[in-house]
Amino acid sequence: MALREKFERRRKDARWVAAAYGVLLLLLTVIYYLVQRGRDLPSILVTNRVLLFVLRNVNALLILIILFVLARNLLKLWLERRSRVLGARFKTKLVATYIGLSLVPVLILFFYASELLQGAIDRWFSGSLRSVLEGGYSIAQSLQEEIAERNGRDAARLARAVPAAELDTPERRAAVVRRLAGWRLEIGADFLALYDGTEFVQAVVDPSSGLEDLPEIARPFLLTAVDTGRATRVVVPAGGRGRLILAGATGTAPGGRSRPLVVVGTLLDPVTAARSEDLIQSYQAYRQLEVQKSQFKASYLLMFVLVTLLILLASSWMGLFLARRLMTPIQALAEGTRRISSGDLDHRIEVAADDEMAGVVDSFNLMTGELARNRAVIETKQRELVSANRTLAEERALVGAILENLAAGVLALGADGRVLAANGAALRMLHLREAELVGRPIAEAWADPERTRLAALLDAPAGSPPAQVSLVLGGERRTFEAKVTDLPDAGGGSAGRVLVLEDLTELIRAQKLATWTEAARRIAHEIKNPLTPIRLAAERLRARHRQGGEGLDELVEPSVDIIVREVGNMQGLVDEFSRYARMPGPQLAATALDRVVTEVLALYRDVKPGVEVAARVGAELGEAWVDPEQIRRVLINLIDNAVEATEAPGKIEVAAERHGESIELAVADTGRGIAPEDRDKLFLPFFSRKGRGTGMGLAIVHRIVSDHAGTIRVEDNPPRGTIFRVELPAGGRSGG
């Protein structure tokens, strides 16, 4: 059943309780009215045994019912309290308070009223009242007795006056009958009858007495009179008006013969009879009350007990009702709290209270609704989180798979210097097992001299260009390109570093092979070019000599010149190559690059008409740890090429700037530019698109930049021209 229905029923209960109280009040009013009216009721009714019996038993039954209900309520309360039902203690206190508050005054009232009643009943039967009633009764009885006595005397006298023999013959009997009327008038009776034994003879009635007919004389009366000689009786005459007081007398005549029975009757007038009867009845009623005095007391006592118990029952009911009414929303709140604590956030309290509890219930329901909504949001977020985690895990697995399948070695280091992860390629490159690397501090894992050099790279500043390092690992020299980047954390700081190793050994080997192949081809080509004129000059000399030597002298001189010149060219070629091969390593020193740039640019001032050569040096350039001579040579080679490629009007700009821990030197021209297909070969020895030149210039530039652990790259210079950008570490590292 829904709580709302329960509450509605409870409200109906309240109406029922109000109705019950109304009925109770009405019942008490009726009882009070009946008690008051009881004083005016006929005594015969008040003292009716059946009524008393019914009243007493109804009282007893009601008391039992009330005791049962009261006991049931109290037992129920006790059981609830024992079972620790919520609110049982409160109910108990409330009921106890109500009963306690009502018990004392009710008991006082009960005992006081009982005593008052006992006293009142005792006063009813006090001597004075009894004597008054007894006196009245005696007067009424005396009146009847006196009349009966007088009638008896008259009857006896008349009986003696009538000889028994007078009735033996019809003639004598007729004579006696004729005398009856005179006797009646003589004694002044209302009724006079003559019997022979119990046999009716004759009777006369005073026509003015009010007797409508001859009264019926009961046979027992006659028998008594005959047997005892005298009898009296009070009878109700025909018509029921008044009372007829009869007296009969007979006697025994001399000789033992019975005399006739004479019955004399006096009619008591209705008013006197009624008054007399009232007196008698009043006394009788009083005696009945007296006889039932104890029963009256008991009945009234029962009535008081009934009222007392009714009040107690009403008090306990009121206590229970109020407690129940108060506890209903509290129990609903407790139940709601229990349900919500067990996870049922859809539970709502439905108590249609109309007092302060309504606010509490509404707040509770609002809180529950808010909790439910928050839980829904949390669940949604949780689902999203799970989904994101799953995606993340998938991505991590993908990244892991990618990392595992990467040719490059990747190591992640935490901020504390411990290796967080390393892919298979890294382990293979470094000739280490995962257990020897992952989870250990890098200084401990790479304690050997070779790997210590690699570890030193990890201290390079963020954004440093990749560095090449050559290590002897597993008895083999390997060349790696190492790139160190920061591992950003969620706050934008650094959570560690990532080292990416690329094994360049094979690439370098291949590049070297290709380079030397190209160089060999170039050398062959360069050597072949002078060999042809030398061969032609020599063949021409030999042919002229075979022809007899005519004109040989004229031919010797130019041919030898050709041979000498071409050999000279070959010598220059060999010298250049020899110089490239013998180029020493950089001698690093703190160098003010702005001065180097200024000095180099001074060589090219006005070198080519219409071509402007300018410098742009950053204010924060400062010093760099480089070989100043080699850097000077780099700039000269690059500017030479730019001047060669730039036609007037044109511009050549040399820029030197610091970007954090690196220095950038850029040489930009507005010349003809470099074809894309030539860019891969620019830095190879003996590659040149110029008509003259050895093709070693950019090869030497590339060698110097590499020796400084720097990079060089070529870009277009829109709208036309080329930019060579050289990036060098300001700290002055040098490649191995």
Added chain:
Amino acid sequence: MGLRPALLLVGLLAGAGGGEPAIRDLSISLDGPRLLASFRLENGFSDELLARIESGLPSGFVYELELKRDRKRWSDAHLGAARLEVVAMYNAVTREFLVNIKHDGRLIESRTLQERADLEASMTQFAAFQAFTLDGASERERYLIRVRVELAPGEVLGFIPVRRTSSWVESNKVRPRR
């Protein structure tokens, strides 16, 4: 002195001595199939009862009679039961006592008496009263009755009614004869 006054005298003497109400002088005889019972109630007609009667309240006794075979240990010894209600009421105007006697709820006698002694005798003494009819009774068996009287109910604590009865009294045994 007739039998009734004599019994009355005996009764009064016995009553004067006080004691618990009891059935006395219970005897039965057979008149053909009619079983006639005679008994009297001793110490039953109390002053309290007389006062109740004279106050005009109908009051009296209920005599309970049971007919039995003379087989004490047999379960079918009980043959029948009868109730004899004797209720008296006083008319203070005519100064007469009206005594009604009912046998199993049927009025069998109504007397009007003027004397208290007659009243007591009529309520407590029964002579040759036809209690049962032994139709089809076996000559081979003997029969008896037992009687007790139920007095006006008493009270405990002033309001709890209690039934007051005398002890059962058994009569002589009679054997029907054809």
